[in-house]
Amino acid sequence: MRVLPLSLSLALAVLFLVEPSVAYPYAKPASSSRRRGDSEYRADAVKEAFQHAWNGYKKYAFPHDELHPVSDGYGDSRIDYGIHRNGWGASAIEALSTALVMRNEEVVNQVLDFVPSIDYTKTESMVSLFETTIRYLGGMLSGYDLLKGPLADMATDPAAVDVLLTQSKNLADVLKFAFDTPTGIPYNNINITSRGNDNSSTNGLATTGTLILEWTRLSDLTGDTEYAELAQKAESYLLDPQPRALAEPFPGLVGSDIDIATGQFQDGSVSWGGGDDSFYEYLLKMYVYDPERFESYKDRWVEAAESTMEHLKSHPSSRPDLTFLATYDNGSYGLSSQHLTCFDGGSFLLGGAVLDRSDFVDFGLELVNGCHDTYTQTVTGIGPEEFSWDSSAVPANQEPFYEKAGFYILDGGYVLRPEVLESIYYAYRITGDERYRDWSWEAFVAINATCRTDSGFSGITDVNAVDGGSMDDNEESFLFAEVMKYAYLIHAPDDEWQVKPGDSNTWVFNTEAHILAAA
Numbered sequence: 303m304r305v306l307p308l309s310l311s312l313a314l315a316v317l318f319l320v321e322p323s324v325a326y327p328y329a330k331p332a333s334s335s336r337r338r339g340d341s342e343y344r345a346d347a348v349k350e351a352f353q354h355a356w357n358g359y360k361k362y363a364f365p366h367d368e369l370h371p372v373s374d375g376y377g378d379s380r381i382d383y384g385i386h387r388n389g390w391g392a393s394a395i396e397a398l399s400t401a402l403v404m405r406n407e408e409v410v411n412q413v414l415d416f417v418p419s420i421d422y423t424k425t426e427s428m429v430s431l432f433e434t435t436i437r438y439l440g441g442m443l444s445g446y447d448l449l450k451g452p453l454a455d456m457a458t459d460p461a462a463v464d465v466l467l468t469q470s471k472n473l474a475d476v477l478k479f480a481f482d483t484p485t486g487i488p489y490n491n492i493n494i495t496s497r498g499n500d501n502s503s504t505n506g507l508a509t510t511g512t513l514i515l516e517w518t519r520l521s522d523l524t525g526d527t528e529y530a531e532l533a534q535k536a537e538s539y540l541l542d543p544q545p546r547a548l549a550e551p552f553p554g555l556v557g558s559d560i561d562i563a564t565g566q567f568q569d570g571s572v573s574w575g576g577g578d579d580s581f582y583e584y585l586l587k588m589y590v591y592d593p594e595r596f597e598s599y600k601d602r603w604v605e606a607a608e609s610t611m612e613h614l615k616s617h618p619s620s621r622p623d624l625t626f627l628a629t630y631d632n633g634s635y636g637l638s639s640q641h642l643t644c645f646d647g648g649s650f651l652l653g654g655a656v657l658d659r660s661d662f663v664d665f666g667l668e669l670v671n672g673c674h675d676t677y678t679q680t681v682t683g684i685g686p687e688e689f690s691w692d693s694s695a696v697p698a699n700q701e702p703f704y705e706k707a708g709f710y711i712l713d714g715g716y717v718l719r720p721e722v723l724e725s726i727y728y729a730y731r732i733t734g735d736e737r738y739r740d741w742s743w744e745a746f747v748a749i750n751a752t753c754r755t756d757s758g759f760s761g762i763t764d765v766n767a768v769d770g771g772s773m774d775d776n777e778e779s780f781l782f783a784e785v786m787k788y789a790y791l792i793h794a795p796d797d798e799w800q801v802k803p804g805d806s807n808t809w810v811f812n813t814e815a816h817i818l819a820a821a
């Protein structure tokens with residue numbers, strides 16, 4: 303049981319007198335009755351897009367990992383893209399929790415029928431411990447929590463729900479040898495047939511630090527503490543980084559690579575981008591998951607967040623009104639960022655809400671605003687994979703763009719990433735400001751207009767070209783798990799799993815947007 307800070311309790315008490323549903327301590331929501339029709343219409347449009355993508359996947363690709371939405375073929379991305387996703391029906395597992403919150407019974411039961419047939423002991427590819435954890439373990443455990451709880455009536459066969467937990471345990475039992483190292487820091491790339499690995503001497507910050515939520519949830523649900531202990535042992539090296547002088551250049555902000563044999567950080571290279579990102583995300587989310595067991599994780603997140611505001615906050619010279627996060631390494635700052643990094647606004651907003659820190663909420667909204675600008679400034683209305691605001695290196699052909707937009711494009715691809723929609727979702731749910739619903743809707747309409755094919759949605763090569771340049775013929779499974787979920791939930795009714803202002807959240811989203819019940 304968490305205790306509300308007094309100021310927030312009073313604010314909530316006052317707000318509850320006038321607004322009986324949800325109270326927004328940080329901003330006054332615009333009158334919502336005028337908007338109710340819009341929200342329903344928009345929520346239905348996202349459901350339509352989800353169904354369209356599911357139909358194409360079911361017809362041309364199921365039970366492979368993903369659809370090739372231009373050629374109507376399929377992929378098991380282990381082979382095609384060198385990213386290990388195992389060929390265990392990634393898109394189907396990733397669709398489950400989204401189908402649940404959309405109350406799409408047909409898709410839910412199609413996935414439930416499929417789950418018992420997956421053989422997690424067999425795959426031809428190397429397996430990424432991180433990707434497999436966030437997509438498969440996260441997806442199955444979320445399905446289990448929702449179907450054992452508020453959505454129990456959606457499963458045609460209640461026994462199929464128990465299989466989600468059995469299969470989660472089966473999968474973790476296959477994977478857990480990865481932690482059998484001198485330090486307990488796991489190998490990320492493993493061969494489950496030989497119980498071998500890729501002989502890497504290091505593991506990364508995010509790949510090591512984004513296991514703790516799923517493996518802890520599995521222990522809490524099964525009563526077998528081994529899974530949580532393995533993930534916590536690995537995380538212990540990240541919470542107390544050594545050698546300190548190298549590994550933690552600013553309080554809470556740490557380097558990127560950790561030696562598997564010694565537990566020592568190999569660098570002090572700091573970012574909130576790919577490779578580092580969800581380590582910070584999970585420090586806070588573990589506290590939301592269980593504030594008693596994970597209070598020290600929250601303390602580390604607060605240190606990181608305060609250092610980020612002090613040291614990494616950066617404004618483009620051409621658009622000082624915008625805020626992005628720089629990277630830092632050994633005395634120098636990097637003025638570039640990624641679509642992946644744009645989860646940052648959502649993390650600050652959640653932290654601000656849960657910890658009653660309006661400075662974090664305000665900073666989170668600044669970050670959301672900057673990432674939103676990466677969408678509104680391009681020809682397609684979709685933001686790029688990588689961008690920069692280093693004014694000393696603007697390419698000549700992008701100078702006018704940099705002047706107006708505040709960034710220039712380093713990689714113009716869009717592979718159906720969710721992070722901007724994710725942070726906009728937090729902005730709406732925590733402030734109640736209707737403007738964020740409009741931002742999300744405009745981004746969704748742009749994605750639907752540019753990426754949609756006859757069988758699904760495809761990544762594109764250039765967000766700043768008419769029609770997105772060309773299509774890359776790949777539909778990442780996170781389209782189902784994340785893009786569709788965040789685009790939908792922002793307009794959807796106030797269900798118990800929706801992120802809420804204050805510290806009353808009883809559900810927590812994993813980094814793949816699979817929603818887990820808090821402890």
Ligand SMILES: *[C@@H]1O[C@H](CO)[C@@H](O)[C@H](O)[C@H]1NC(C)=O
Nearest residue numbers: 426427428493494495496498
């Ligand atoms: C995994 O190990 C097995 C058994 O040693 C081997 O046959 C297979 O080629 C390995 N797989 C990969 C992807 O390296």
Ligand SMILES: *[C@@H]1O[C@H](CO)[C@@H](O)[C@H](O)[C@H]1NC(C)=O
Nearest residue numbers: 428491493498499500501502
């Ligand atoms: C890792 O090293 C072992 C022992 O030297 C070797 O047999 C194995 O093939 C290596 N695996 C990879 C993926 O390089």
Ligand SMILES: *[C@@H]1O[C@H](CO)[C@@H](O)[C@H](O)[C@H]1NC(C)=O
Nearest residue numbers: 548568569570631632633634
């Ligand atoms: C940091 O930069 C200094 C020079 O600016 C260099 O001498 C030193 O080797 C660098 N340290 C690391 C760990 O790269």
Ligand SMILES: *[C@@H]1O[C@H](CO)[C@@H](O)[C@H](O)[C@H]1NC(C)=O
Nearest residue numbers: 347348351746747750751754
């Ligand atoms: C999405 O695209 C389809 C196909 O062009 C169209 O029928 C539908 O109205 C679009 N939805 C939205 C919300 O724009």
